[in-house]
Amino acid sequence: xxxxxxxxxxxxxQVDKTLQVKPMSTDQLENMLILMAVERIGxxxxxxxxxxxxFYLQRLYRLSAEFRKSPGYGGFYQLIASLVxxxxxxxxxxEVYSREExxxxxxxIEPEKDELFTYIGLLTMAERYxxxxxxxxxxxxPQERFMIIAMTLMANEPKEKRMDFIREAYWALSNLYMxxxxxxxxxxxxxxxxxxxxxxxxxxxxxxxIYDSNTDISTLSKNGGGIGVYLGKIRSRGSDIKGFKGISxxxxxxxxQLNNTAVSVDQLGQRQGAIAVYLDVWHKDIFxxxxxxxxxxxxxxxxxxxxxxxxxxxxFMEQVEKRENWYLFDPHEVRKVxxxxxxxxxDEQEGSGSFREKYWACVNHPNLSREVVPAIEIFKSIxxxxxxxxxxxxxxxxxxxxxxxxxxxxxxxxxxxxxxxxQNMSPTVLEEETVADGKIIISKKPGDFVVCNLSSISLAKxxxxxxxxRVVNIQVRMLDNVIDLNQIPVxxxxxxxxxxxxxxxxxxxxxxxxxxxGIKWESEEAVxxxxxxxxEIAYLTIKASQHLAREKGAYxxxxxxxxxxxxxxxxxxxxxxxxxxLREEVKQDGIRNGxxxxxAPNSSTSILAGSTASIDPIFRLEYSxxxxxxxxxxxxxxxxxxxxxxxxxxxNIEQHWSIKQNARRQKHIDQSISFNFYVKNNIKAKxxxxxxxxxxxxxxxxxxxxxxxxxxxxxxxxxxxx
Numbered sequence: 001x002x003x004x005x006x007x008x009x010x011x012x013x014q015v016d017k018t019l020q021v022k023p024m025s026t027d028q029l030e031n032m033l034i035l036m037a038v039e040r041i042g043x044x045x046x047x048x049x050x051x052x053x054x055f056y057l058q059r060l061y062r063l064s065a066e067f068r069k070s071p072g073y074g075g076f077y078q079l080i081a082s083l084v085x086x087x088x089x090x091x092x093x094x095e096v097y098s099r100e101e102x103x104x105x106x107x108x109i110e111p112e113k114d115e116l117f118t119y120i121g122l123l124t125m126a127e128r129y130x131x132x133x134x135x136x137x138x139x140x141x142p143q144e145r146f147m148i149i150a151m152t153l154m155a156n157e158p159k160e161k162r163m164d165f166i167r168e169a170y171w172a173l174s175n176l177y178m179x180x181x182x183x184x185x186x187x188x189x190x191x192x193x194x195x196x197x198x199x200x201x202x203x204x205x206x207x208x209x210i211y212d213s214n215t216d217i218s219t220l221s222k223n224g225g226g227i228g229v230y231l232g233k234i235r236s237r238g239s240d241i242k243g244f245k246g247i248s249x250x251x252x253x254x255x256x257q258l259n260n261t262a263v264s265v266d267q268l269g270q271r272q273g274a275i276a277v278y279l280d281v282w283h284k285d286i287f288x289x290x291x292x293x294x295x296x297x298x299x300x301x302x303x304x305x306x307x308x309x310x311x312x313x314x315x316f317m318e319q320v321e322k323r324e325n326w327y328l329f330d331p332h333e334v335r336k337v338x339x340x341x342x343x344x345x346x347d348e349q350e351g352s353g354s355f356r357e358k359y360w361a362c363v364n365h366p367n368l369s370r371e372v373v374p375a376i377e378i379f380k381s382i383x384x385x386x387x388x389x390x391x392x393x394x395x396x397x398x399x400x401x402x403x404x405x406x407x408x409x410x411x412x413x414x415x416x417x418x419x420x421x422x423q424n425m426s427p428t429v430l431e432e433e434t435v436a437d438g439k440i441i442i443s444k445k446p447g448d449f450v451v452c453n454l455s456s457i458s459l460a461k462x463x464x465x466x467x468x469x470r471v472v473n474i475q476v477r478m479l480d481n482v483i484d485l486n487q488i489p490v491x492x493x494x495x496x497x498x499x500x501x502x503x504x505x506x507x508x509x510x511x512x513x514x515x516x517x518g519i520k521w522e523s524e525e526a527v528x529x530x531x532x533x534x535x536e537i538a539y540l541t542i543k544a545s546q547h548l549a550r551e552k553g554a555y556x557x558x559x560x561x562x563x564x565x566x567x568x569x570x571x572x573x574x575x576x577x578x579x580x581x582l583r584e585e586v587k588q589d590g591i592r593n594g595x596x597x598x599x600a601p602n603s604s605t606s607i608l609a610g611s612t613a614s615i616d617p618i619f620r621l622e623y624s625x626x627x628x629x630x631x632x633x634x635x636x637x638x639x640x641x642x643x644x645x646x647x648x649x650x651x652n653i654e655q656h657w658s659i660k661q662n663a664r665r666q667k668h669i670d671q672s673i674s675f676n677f678y679v680k681n682n683i684k685a686k687x688x689x690x691x692x693x694x695x696x697x698x699x700x701x702x703x704x705x706x707x708x709x710x711x712x713x714x715x716x717x718x719x720x721x722x
């Protein structure tokens with residue numbers, strides 16, 4: 001990459017002047033060159049980020065040479081053998097691949113692809129993802145990390161096709177056309193960690209289930225997973241236990257336990273665990289739940305380190321809109337008196353269905369206790385918490401379940417830590433615990449413990465280079481292979497992963513793409529383009545999974561699913577000739593993955609790939625990434641006099657336009673989308689309420705953070721960055 005517009009003459013003069021004053025070591029000189037280039041990064045000369053990256057790259061090559069014994073790339077087989085011997089790489093790499101194959105793959109590696117990185121992207125890659133020795137020395141280089149990922153994900157492919165698949169996966173990764181999720185990016189090929197992004201557990205209303213869930217959650221958190229937890233089955237405060245009235249302490253004490261788990265069991269020593277808990281808006285503990293992250297009040301009732309989400313049925317939103325009453329129940333009492341679990345139902349059609357029938361039956365039952373509150377008061381508490389803490393997330397349960405392609409096999413109670421995953425859930429139940437031959441034998445009925453396997457397309461690079469179909473085809477294969485390669489330490493999650501073979505193909509760089517195409521965010525053109533683009537992504541993703549099913553077989557629960565019956569296509573009004581043809585092909589061949597698409601936050605990996613995060617607008621035209629001892633200037637990608645006009649910043653965008661876009665996008669995404677609201681700190685309650693109503697009425701399944709200008713920087717789960 002050349003830099004014809006940068007003033008290198010001035011840069012060189014400054015370097016020469018500095019060196020005349022004080023001689024420097026190689027390390028000092030490298031640092032000086034990097035910092036001098038970094039200081040010049042700004043909206044008027046954003047290309048200095050690539051110059052800084054080039055200087056840093058030379059330093060990275062030198063540092064890795066201390067382990068490799070030669071600078072730069074070369075000796076790929078020796079690198080693998082050395083890192084296997086040190087216990088950093090998994091020995092399977094040498095068991096599956098021959099010396100000849102590894103030497104062949106070394107020739108495919110393109111060192112010049114390192115020049116695609118921005119400075120912050122290369123620094124992120126080096127500090128977070130490249131393999132290092134136990135002493136902290138750099139061993140891998142960026143293109144080798146991409147090649148190791150490709151080799152790992154294609155290890156079980158037929159030997160006669162494997163090299164071609166590896167070449168294709170490396171092509172997609174090295175060109176930054178796509179990124180894999182943080183756990184895959186970091187752990188592929190290594191002897192530790194797992195490859196999936198995050199998980200969702202359902203806690204049963206049983207003491208053993210509560211503690212077993214905590215154990216499972218801590219196990220996954222230790223291995224780098226973010227966790228979503230549904231608490232809606234747990235009895236409320238004041239409920240009876242074994243017939244003794246008023247004994248239960250409700251959900252808050254169990255949230256306190258999870259809060260302690262999040263703090264004490266960190267993610268591979270890199271950051272504390274990340275756990276989101278969800279509760280139904282009809283649960284008697286809802287007010288205490290909504291207050292749990294607030295900075296005032298009784299600290300004994302606070303769980304500051306958890307993230308919260310509220311599960312909302314349509315009928316609640318209707319009651320809020322009409323300013324009518326809402327009724328709160330204890331789920332344990334509902335089961336005991338009514339003979340059913342309210343959370344196990346949803347409205348099959350808009351405005352009617354089994355949830356509201358069951359809900360009003362509870363309201364009208366004379367023997368069922370309840371609390372009556374104005375519905376708007378609950379929503380006020382939701383908004384107060386959102387403006388102070390960014391949460392709770394919103395989970396529109398009826399919309400989610402109406403569009404669940406696998407409703408024949410279960411229910412979706414909540415989403416995950418980043419609100420993009422919606423898959424069937426159920427609690428794991430202890431059936432029997434016996435002693436035999438001096439051993440304790442535990443028998444459990446495994447529930448659906450959701451697993452998220454994520455990766456994302458870089459929209460700007462992929463669309464501008466016109467390689468979308470090629471990228472999606474290899475990406476779906478890579479994601480599907482994660483399912484079989486992963487050894488998840490919680491067995492019910494392993495079983496669920498195999499039964500549904502769920503993946504989450506997502507995107508990032510939406511604002512980047514709009515800027516390159518000269519499309520304003522707040523325009524019908526952007527809305528229409530969003531609709532057509534995501535329809536095309538959906539079509540290619542479904543087709544790729546159908547081709548995999550023809551090759552490897554459909555997922556076990558395919559029969560009677562919406563994929564099998566064709567309902568998936570009818571619900572989305574896919575009636576064009578190509579869609580009808582694909583519907584028939586899916587009926588005939590099946591589909592490999594029961595869940596296919598999900599748009600994650602991917603803020604870390606979008607930085608690595610030099611683009612904008614997820615489907616979000618940019619935060620600022622230029623900002624600084626805070627490091628321990630210094631700041632790194634970062635500008636909007638491909639910033640120029642032409643693109644500047646199309647980079648309107650998040651807090652200056654009318655959020656209803658973002659909802660319009662996302663409504664079109666959501667139609668084509670079978671799961672959900674990490675969708676943030678950006679609001680000013682002086683927003684009126686009425687305006688925020690209108691945004692929520694617009695989102696619900698527009699058919700959004702979930703919303704993520706309320707990002708307020710007065711709020712602190714909101715921390716996200718890196719596991720879901722894909």
